[in-house]
Amino acid sequence: MATIELDEATLQGQAEIWRFMFSFADSMALKSAVELRIADIIHSHGRAITLSQIASCIDGGGTPSSDITTLARIMRLLVRRKIFTVHHPSDGGDPEYDLTNSSRWLLHDSDQTLAPMILMENHPLLVAPWHCFSQCVKEGGAAFKKAHGREIWDLASENPEFNRLFNDGMACTSKVVTGAILSGYKEGLSSIGSLVDVGGGTGGLISEIVKAHPHIKGVNFDLQHVVSAAPPYDGVCHIGGDMFQAIPNADAVIMKWVLHDWSDEDCIKILSNCRNAIPKKEGKVIIVEVVVKLDGNGPFDDMGFIFDLLMLAHSRGGKERTEVEWKKILEGGGFSRYKIINIPALTSIIEAYPDHD
Known part of the structure; x- marks a missing residue:
């Protein structure tokens, strides 16, 4: 077989393809x-611990068949990815593993966790x-339905x-984004007298907003069968309906x-109905969504492409x-401004103001 000389750029290109080919390994680890529950186990000890200590706590009390060698190999990659950190004691004792800012997002019992979303996705x-995807390119249609x-x-x-898994995943990401809205959009909420959450589900977001800003009269708006299962919240009323037909009136x-x-x-149809529901001068629509930045280099900008x-x-x-x-679409719905x-999240807030007639 003839020897093939590869320049550095070509070799780097090959290395990148290998990395992308097996990028699913990061997700599976x-x-x-x-x-x-490795992060939870370490957190419960309040300090760095050894693999043997981690293994002894798996499934709530240790399983005799826990394979520490397999655990070590998984942890080695996660340390490489900076999900966990490892310390090698100077006395030659067993390596000790600890949490990082990343693995703290894996804690199950934290209000700010992504663990259910990881299991779901x-x-x-x-x-x-x-x-x-390639089938969709050739034939059109929806990937989920094809699968x-x-x-x-x-x-x-x-x-x-699956429904429980899906709901848990959605709920945890909703909490994370809700926290970012409350911390990063205080000024935008301070001047609102009444606020309707369109597609608000069972009212989690609007209830937290009203709790933080008690002066706001909150309306949770979703399909009738959705709001019928919503719990009561102080300062929030639930209204069932169809956002493609009409939206309850509010300041925002x-x-x-x-x-x-x-x-x-x-x-455009939904936004048009929003425009009809708010005052023409002081009203606004608060859209919490990803804004894809084609050349963005912020910490969440890659996620815009992945979420798409x-x-x-x-x-x-x-x-x-x-x-x-x-x-x-904002202009199509009557919001040219x-x-x-x-906000501190992968989403941004798009604050849109209705055109005056």
Whole structure:
């Protein structure tokens, strides 16, 4: 076989392809750490601990068959990825593993956790549609339906275990984003007298906003069967209806991760109804969504591209949008003026103001 001389750039290109080819290994190692509750075990000790100590606590009290060698190999990659850190004692004792700023997001009992989302997004049912992308390019259609023969909501209604996994994943990300809204958008909420959360589910977001800003009269608006299961909250009323028909009147409307589920045409219809629901002069719509930055280098900017493919995998017609794409649908819905506000999350706030007649 002839010797092939590769220059440094070509060799680097090959290395990159190997890395991307097996990038799923990071996700699977992370998933195993969440399933084994490794971060929780370390956290419960309040200090760095050895692999033997971690293994002794797996499944609540240790399993005699725990394979420490396998655990060590998984942890070696996660240390390499800076999910955990390892300390080698100077006396030659066993290496001790500790948490990092990353692994603290894996704690199950924390209000600010991504653990349920990791389990959800790496479940075989949700990974399967990603294998259908090339088929979608050739034939069109929705990846999730190609993989499972039905939409994600239909699968959730038929499969209680998957429905619980899905709801837990959505709830944890909602808490994370809600926390970012409350800390990063205080001024924007301070001048609002009444606020309707369109597509608010069972009222988690609006209840937290009203709790932090008691002067706001909160309205949680979603489909009737959704709000009928919503618990009571002080300062919040639940209203059932269809956002494509009409939206309850308020000083402002908030929508968190709603418009990315819909086509441009549907978004314009929803925004038009929002415009009809708020005052023409002082009213505003608060859109909490990803803004894709084509050349962005911020800590969350890569996620805009990944979330766009996530929408391709799991929704029909949903997508993440650049500022240019947001501007187009905002103008179509009667909002030619807007500003983008950064909050400490992968989402931004798009504050849009209605055109005057």
